[in-house]
Amino acid sequence: MIDHVTFGVTDFARSVEFYDQAFAPLGVKRLFEVPLEHTGGVKVAGYGDDRPWFWLAEENATRGMLHIALTSKDRASVDAFYAAxxxxxxxxxxxxxxxxxxxxxxxxxxxLDPDGHNIEAVCHSPEAT
Known part of the structure; x- marks a missing residue:
């Protein structure tokens, strides 16, 4: 299952203004902005209703134009995805x-896949005991 998607944008301020307005009638709003110290200085904002699932990221040379995260059932599956x-x-x-x-x-x-797309596996659950 897709957990969230990130699109690279060329003009972050313009895109945030667009999505703030376009998503409002759908009840989707900007919920989160990632602190720059966690992104290498790249602006990133997340939109959603109860949690962010649609993300925008300022395009730069080290980040692809597309990011897709897949939900993983547990942390071991995240580790296995990464190794594979x-x-x-x-x-x-x-x-x-x-x-x-x-x-x-x-x-x-x-x-990063062969075309440079950022693919993620993510688990939101606490570590199994």
Missing amino acids: ALHAGGRDNGAPGLRPHYHNDYYGAFV
Whole structure:
């Protein structure tokens, strides 16, 4: 299942203004902006209703124009995805680990596919005991 999608945009301010207005009638609003220290200085904003699932990211040379995150059932599956993707020729874009700047249990891994798209597996559940 798709957890969230991120689109790279060439003019972040223009795009945020557009989506703020276009999504309002649908009850979708800007819920989150990732602190710049967690993005390497790239502006990122998340939209949704109860949680962010549509993201915009300022385009730059190190980030592809598309990011798709798939929901994983557990953290071990995130780890397995990362290993399999690297073995298949993907490039590391963020090793498996917690990303508490999203929320305390956000455990994700990121790889770039052969075309440079940022593909993620994410588990939102606490670690199994």
